[in-house]
Amino acid sequence: MKCEIVRDLLPLYVDGLTSEVTSKEIDRHLKSCKECRMYYQEMAGEIPDTVPISEEELRDVELLRKIRRKNRWRVIGLLAGGFLTAAGIFCLMFPLSFRQVRYDEVKIDYGVRGNTAYCSLETKPGYEICVSGESRENTMDIKILSVRKLGGYAKDNKADKAEWENVIGTDEDPCRWRIEFRDKVIVIENGQLVEEKNL
Numbered sequence: 001m002k003c004e005i006v007r008d009l010l011p012l013y014v015d016g017l018t019s020e021v022t023s024k025e026i027d028r029h030l031k032s033c034k035e036c037r038m039y040y041q042e043m044a045g046e047i048p049d050t051v052p053i054s055e056e057e058l059r060d061v062e063l064l065r066k067i068r069r070k071n072r073w074r075v076i077g078l079l080a081g082g083f084l085t086a087a088g089i090f091c092l093m094f095p096l097s098f099r100q101v102r103y104d105e106v107k108i109d110y111g112v113r114g115n116t117a118y119c120s121l122e123t124k125p126g127y128e129i130c131v132s133g134e135s136r137e138n139t140m141d142i143k144i145l146s147v148r149k150l151g152g153y154a155k156d157n158k159a160d161k162a163e164w165e166n167v168i169g170t171d172e173d174p175c176r177w178r179i180e181f182r183d184k185v186i187v188i189e190n191g192q193l194v195e196e197k198n199l
Ligand SMILES: [Zn+2]
Pocket: 002, 003, 004, 006, 029, 033, 035, 036
């Protein structure tokens, strides 16, 4: 069979539309003719079995892969490193900035104004006070969380103040503030200090 005829028939052959006899003829031709075989492989979308890659090319591919892998680890390393650094700083800073405050670190003032009791806590200039608390009826539990030194723009040397006010209650049901410091708990009832306990 001539090459031109084989190539004319190849589209049909690829789709399996050639007769048995023709297919056998084409098979025979493809076995013996390298050019038609390549033509056929291209048409059939077959990748030739033997991919000619030299040793050198193989090494290059391997090297490229290694570099990529190395870069990937470097990126992961950087991310992990950054994360650990941030976590470390956070762990170091958190107890420093949020450690509970000692009794003598704030100025405390309490008393009565008319029919209201008041209580206030004041920081040193340039510090910020952070409190948490919960109240139920006339009683309020206050926890002094931290006194934080303000830096940068906030250095206007103003003191921070936390203040509470409430109508004075009866002796049986007084307006009551329980204030917890790191080293001490104090209780103020109707504007008077009634309890002081070291922790
Ligand atoms: Zn041929």
